[in-house]
Amino acid sequence: xxxxxxxxxxxxxxxxxxxxxxxxxxxxxxxxxxxxxxxxxxxxxxxxxxxxxxxxxxxxxxxxxxxxxxxxxxxxxxxxxxxxxxxxxxxxxxxxxxxxxxxxxxxxxxxxxxxxxxxxxxxxxxxxxxxxxxxxxxxxxxxxxxxxxxxxxxxxxxxxxxxxxxxxxxxxxxxxxxxx
Amino acid sequence: xxxxxxxxxxxxxxxxxxxxxxxxxxxxxxxxxxxxxxxxxxxxxxxxxxxxxxxxxxxxxxxxxxxxxxxxxxxxxxxxxxxxxxxxxxxxxxxxxxxxxxxxxxxxxxxxxxxxxxxxxxxxxxxxxxxxxxxxxxxxxxxxxxxxxxxxxxxxxxxxxxxxxxxxxxx
Numbered sequence: 201x202x203x204x205x206x207x208x209x210x211x212x213x214x215x216x217x218x219x220x221x222x223x224x225x226x227x228x229x230x231x232x233x234x235x236x237x238x239x240x241x242x243x244x245x246x247x248x249x250x251x252x253x254x255x256x257x258x259x260x261x262x263x264x265x266x267x268x269x270x271x272x273x274x275x276x277x278x279x280x281x282x283x284x285x286x287x288x289x290x291x292x293x294x295x296x297x298x299x300x301x302x303x304x305x306x307x308x309x310x311x312x313x314x315x316x317x318x319x320x321x322x323x324x325x326x327x328x329x330x331x332x333x334x335x336x337x338x339x340x341x342x343x344x345x346x347x348x349x350x351x352x353x354x355x356x357x358x359x360x361x362x363x364x365x366x367x368x369x370x371x372x373x374x375x376x377x378x379x380x
Numbered sequence: 381x382x383x384x385x386x387x388x389x390x391x392x393x394x395x396x397x398x399x400x401x402x403x404x405x406x407x408x409x410x411x412x413x414x415x416x417x418x419x420x421x422x423x424x425x426x427x428x429x430x431x432x433x434x435x436x437x438x439x440x441x442x443x444x445x446x447x448x449x450x451x452x453x454x455x456x457x458x459x460x461x462x463x464x465x466x467x468x469x470x471x472x473x474x475x476x477x478x479x480x481x482x483x484x485x486x487x488x489x490x491x492x493x494x495x496x497x498x499x500x501x502x503x504x505x506x507x508x509x510x511x512x513x514x515x516x517x518x519x520x521x522x523x524x525x526x527x528x529x530x531x532x533x534x535x536x537x538x539x540x541x542x543x544x545x546x547x548x549x550x551x
Contacts, residue, residue: 217435217436218435218436219435220435220436249477250474252481253470253473253474253477254470256473256480256481256486256490257466257469257470257473258394258395258396258397258398258465258466258469259394259395259397259401259439259462259463259465259466259469259470260397260400260401260437260438260439260466261400261401262437263437263439263463263466264466264470267466267467267470267471268470268471268473268474271470271471271474272474276467276471279467279470279471280467283463283466283467286436286437287436287437287439287440287459287463289434289435289436290434290435290436290437290440290443291436291440291443291455291459293434293435293440294430294431294434294440294441294443294444294447294455295443295444295447295452295455297430297434297444298430298443298444298447298448298455299447301426301430301444301448302448309548312547312548312550312551313544313545313547313548314422314425314426314429314544314547315512315518315547315551316517316518316521316543316544316545316546316547316548316550316551317425317426317429317540317543317544317547318422318425318426318429318508318511318512318518319512319513319517319518319519319521319522319525319543319547320429320521320522320525320539320540320542320543320544321425321428321429321432321508321512321540322425322505322508322509322512322513322522322525323521323522323523323524323525323526323527323528323529323539324432324525324526324529324536324539324540325402325405325428325501325504325505325508326502326505326522326526326530327525327526327527327529327530328400328402328501328529329498329501329502329505330526330530331530332399332400332497332498332501333498336399336494336495336498337495337498342494342495343495345492345495345496345499346495346496346498346499346502347499348496348499349495349496349497349498349499349500349503350499350500350502350503351499352499353406353499353500353503353504354502354503354506354507359410360406360407360410360500361392361393361396361407361410361411363496363500364396364398364407364493364496364497364500365396367489367492367493367495367496367497368489368490368492368493369489369492370492371488371489371490371491371492371493372485372488372489372492374488374491374492375487375488375491375492376484376485376488
């Protein structure tokens with residue numbers, strides 16, 4: 201526990217959350233500059249550990265890294281502060297967009313814009329699939345996991361929650377004995 | 381009651397979002413679009429786009445969805461439900477980091493989940509593509525977006541805004 205005021209933690213994470221467009225890696229550099237270099241709230245090692253925890257826990261890795269840092273600084277109050285700080289700007293903007301979206305429903309120009317945007321989102325998702333596959337699919341086992349999950353959803357229309365849980369159980373059966 | 385159902389779905393989905401923020405999309409599409417019909421595929425696509433162009437994680441799209449279905453209370457509940465599991469899990473893991481990192485159960489189950497979610501995301505991309513790729517221009521936008529994001533370092537936010545401009549001009 202440190203004696204850094206919660207307000208300061210909130211403001212730094214508000215800044216991180218407000219300027220965090222897109223890429224995870226630019227975000228992580230931003231984190232390190234603000235927290236390790238400028239404010240010296242964390243050592244480099246503590247920061248690296250927080251990033252690792254952020255990536256090995258369920259949920260958005262960046263938010264989880266922030267939660268972990270908040271917890272290291274101020275226990276549960278710190279964790280809540282960093283979460284609210286990081287998502288505040290995005291949430292307010294999302295609500296404003298929702299209000300605008302509902303009010304302008306049926307507007308011809310907006311329908312056209314969203315048609316273009318929708319097509320780009322499909323391209324974006326495919327590029328995420330491509331990037332994740334490049335990192336994760338390394339042998340026939342991982343390929344089989346990916347293909348089975350794909351067919352379970354695309355062909356058999358099973359529930360993705362059930363598919364993820366089953367993949368976890370199967371992972372335990374397949375890899376459980378080998379991992380030391 | 382419907383709001384509680386909505387919150388419960390978000391809690392479960394976020395607790396199972398393993399391997400990156402996009403992993404929640406197949407689960408959300410199944411629950412919100414196909415099972416409960418709270419959104420259409422097009423509205424779901426719009427929500428993803430808004431989650432992408434707003435600062436912060438993609439999860440912010442849940443505030444948009446919450447507002448669209450239930451108003452302000454929906455947006456706030458959506459954010460609480462999305463981050464509650466993260467806060468609980470991360471603080472526990474931070475406390476027991478070494479036990480967790482070495483845990484065979486966690487590591488081996490994640491080893492199965494990580495490739496599986498790629499298959500799920502691919503299936504959702506195709507399902508959403510059926511809604512949004514309807515003519516040569518939309519196909520072109522999707523292919524160019526894919527190539528730009530996959531092979532360059534351009535921020536997806538700019539790609540989405542660019543696609544909106546093309547949509548305004550040609551669609």
